[in-house]
Amino acid sequence: MNTKSSGSGHNKNNAAGNLQLTDISSNHLTLLSWVLQRHGMDAGTIFAEANVSAPATNSPTDRVPLVSVIRVLEHIREKTGDPCIGLKLYRYMRLTHLNVLGFALSCSSTLLDFVLRAQRFFGYVGSAFRLEIEELENSFLLRIQMDGAIFQEQLKGEQGTHLLIESFGYSAFGITQEVYGDPVPLLKMYLYGEPHPDVVAEFKTVGGEAPVITGNDFLGVEVDKVVMKTILPGANPQLARESDELVIELMATISQTNIVHRCERLIMEGLATGDSSLKQVARQMGMSERVLQQHLHDDGLSFSSLVNRIKKTLAIQYLQEDKKNISQIAYMLGFDSASNFSRAFRSWTGFSPREFKNQK
Incomplete structure (x- = not known):
């Protein structure tokens, strides 16, 4: 990693x-x-x-x-x-x-x-x-x-x-x-x-x-x-993921003008519906793609880095939950094949998805 x-x-x-x-x-x-x-x-x-x-x-x-x-x-x-x-x-x-x-x-x-x-x-x-x-x-x-x-x-x-x-x-x-x-x-x-x-x-x-x-x-x-990397006594990936979603909602309440957290929430929603593109997220936020990219740049981010961060976080959580196979996870995260997902996951963590699951 x-x-x-x-x-x-x-x-x-x-x-x-x-x-x-x-x-x-x-x-x-x-x-x-x-x-x-x-x-x-x-x-x-x-x-x-x-x-x-x-x-x-x-x-x-x-x-x-x-x-x-x-x-x-x-x-x-x-x-x-x-x-x-x-x-x-x-x-x-x-x-x-x-x-x-x-x-x-x-x-x-x-x-x-x-x-x-x-x-x-x-x-x-x-x-x-x-x-x-x-x-x-x-x-x-x-x-x-x-x-x-x-x-x-x-x-x-x-x-x-x-x-x-x-x-x-x-x-x-x-x-x-x-x-x-x-x-x-x-x-x-x-x-x-x-x-x-x-x-x-x-x-x-x-x-x-x-x-x-x-x-x-x-x-x-x-x-x-x-x-x-030691497994913690209270480990519960599913509850952690569900709680993360509540935190994101609260973060949006704390700062309605926080571009990063609004963008993050819309990307997660887009992954679930099949469209997490820059064009779609910018449209939902009521700004041009260029303006959204500039806002993210001001926070030291890019749209692609934010998408990858979210995909990495969700991928790790799905693998830890161990309720979905690798092909299902790849589809849920917007990859067109399990092999492309595996390559991306290895670039994020240093492990293939299967190697990561076998660490448990």
């Missing part, structure tokens, strides 16, 4: 490419409010002192400015004097806090499947982060980092940005462990910037014996390929 990809949660919402104020799911603030109350701290007072409005709901479709979460974290750190306070608060993050995405993640077949799903839907959590997956010889390097343009234009003056990156990454460890069933054995751990020694020590408690490397512009881990 030759996997090197990146997922970006941000949107360029107009033709000029001007970035809107980045947002994050409001349940981040809801979680912080709950944890603060649990620790005997008045969340309402802390939010008011940080000049941040308390969240009205816990719905992932309700968004708040990313700077609000950053300022709350920075204010709490200043009040407590604890450099690890963000980690301690975010250790309570669970899959259920991610709503339907959390359920989809919990049904992932392997850690690699889990990470690819998380990458695909990273914008569900927040619009400024991206998850990158790089395949090395015997391992995968997973990186969480801020979108560079967003950081430079909107967040560079926010001194607490590193707190959010650390806290967000720390919660990712907990969620991954929740899916894996045990602490995930790591080969290396990479921390953002030069964190406080207490923060480094706290990360070491979840990283085990893995060496910790600081001074990076991302937070990440390196994980052995064997670990990444």
